[in-house]
Amino acid sequence: MSWQSALACWYLRRQFRPETLVPRINVEKARALTAKRAWSPRVPGGWRLRELYGPHDRPLQGEWVERTDSASTSRNGPTVLYCHGGGYYFCSPRTHRSIVYGLATRANAPVFSLDYRLAPEHRFPAALDDATAAYRRLVADGTPPESIVISGDSAGGGLALAALVALRDAGDPLPAGCLLFSPWTDLAAAGATLRTNDGRDPMFSGPAIALAAKIYLGDTPATHPYASPVYADLHGLPPLFIMAGSTEVLLDDSQRVADKARAAGVDCEFEVWKKMPHVWPIFSPFIPEANRALDRAAAFVRRVTSGATKAAQPASVTSIA
Template identity: 35%
Template sequence: MASIESEANRNHYAAITANAGKMTSLQAISDFNDISWTTLTGEPGGVDYIEVDAGGVRALWIVPKGADERRVLFYAHGGGFFGGSIYTHRKLVGHVAKAVGCRALLYNYPLAHQAKHPAQTEAAMAAWNWLIDQGFDAKAIALAGDSCGAVLTYGVLQRLRAQGRQLPAATLIISGWFDMALTGASYETNREKDPAFAKESVDWLVTNFIGDRDRLDPEVSALYADLSGFPPVFLQAGGDETLVDESRMFAERARQAGVETRLDVFDGMLHSFQMMAGRAPEADDAIGRLAAWVRPKLGLPDAGGKIADNRAA
């Protein structure tokens, strides 16, 4: 049964939907979402935030006290390419980085009403190239993201592979958006459970992001990408969200491609419920699972203090 604290996430989405029709501009809706979203997350404490210019991209170094300085989470924030920023997500990523025991680089990108695809993936690549230029080893980096951050995560992976470059150690995806064609059955089966992401609303987000471009383009719909050779992936989704079947379908495609894959679906939870980190037990449990899974991939100690051998990751 969902905790009382977790209802804040459902209330957030219900408020966004209720207020959207009353606002006169896309920017006003986006701002309302961001202000409401930010308050969901508790402060992790013991985490420093340092703004940097990452190859022309605004980014935040998120550095927990005592964190391993050579391991990095490279994080793409969600928001449907309509909202969200390094500021809405800094506390969430602070919780994740603190649990893992490494630093994180959380980067911005243009929202869709500022620039259409592929501007967002180009920003992600600029930030990645900057990170590598700082001397970090790709095998000591895990890619991570929530919602539309999955688009950028797998866009970066596809571009790195096409360029013949080293891939990172692992991938963490929260409520991933993998299918711009919106073929998941959960758009209907969870329609009454999810107050925000009706198929019509997500269809609008697709058009806002890519216009009339091909919705099956693997760079925007990773469900249709060649996933062979990609790093291990841990997917999490809420059982009540309309996008949950996209994670299920992607997990199956990844397994078929030979990718080590884990999928955890959390009963009664909605989209990106991990934003309630530090306030809701479901969010803290999910982040603990992410951290326990990825630490060995990065060669960090597990919960018992044992150092994993990451050479084969």
């Protein structure tokens, strides 16, 4: 564990985790604090940020990070559709630019960061509808499905996986793969690590997860497979790559998905990084482990979109210091 990641955990434990101990979630406060504290990196050299936030930009409302020299990237090269985290009720593409920029430059791939609708103004299935509509627009606009990787972190990771399941159920051509950082896949809050890692997680308390779920779900059952994809049938999905920290209260959300994917014959890589905080790649470029995680994520994007996918392998845990 680097001193940079130890410092990040120290900061989260003192500044973020106390907010999750309050028995009621203040949505507006969470949004205001996130907007105030969000750090936005500079657009990397040779790349540009194209913002699409107008009312007529839906379903592709959000941000493109793409090469300035469009001829340098083949139309059949990889494209990433990214869903940001934030419990379905706060954060935005702007708050997650460090992940998106890092992934785009490493994979040499344009990334579209989706500005999906947030709860409680727009409860389930609004976010899911936005994610599936964005994917379909990419395909309709000429992006080959086999060149697309759908990705996300935390709630956005659960959303990416749920969108993949919904697209399969609807008979859509599926993307090349799915990349998930610390995904929130169980809104029923049944994971064992909600209890066993409570107090070890520097970012969240275990009971906060169920509170956040209610904001998004409304009257929807928490075990609905499109809201909590850990309860979905995962047969027929493309390769998955999942990363989570060993002390996260949401670790079991990743472990159970990896186990179910393996049982369904899905190629699934699952890495547990020792003592890393929730969605640590967001601390790129400051934390060495964040940079290493994005390197590995980009390698997955390049591999699955090159057609060089390997046969299904056991979703055994790879532990990374």
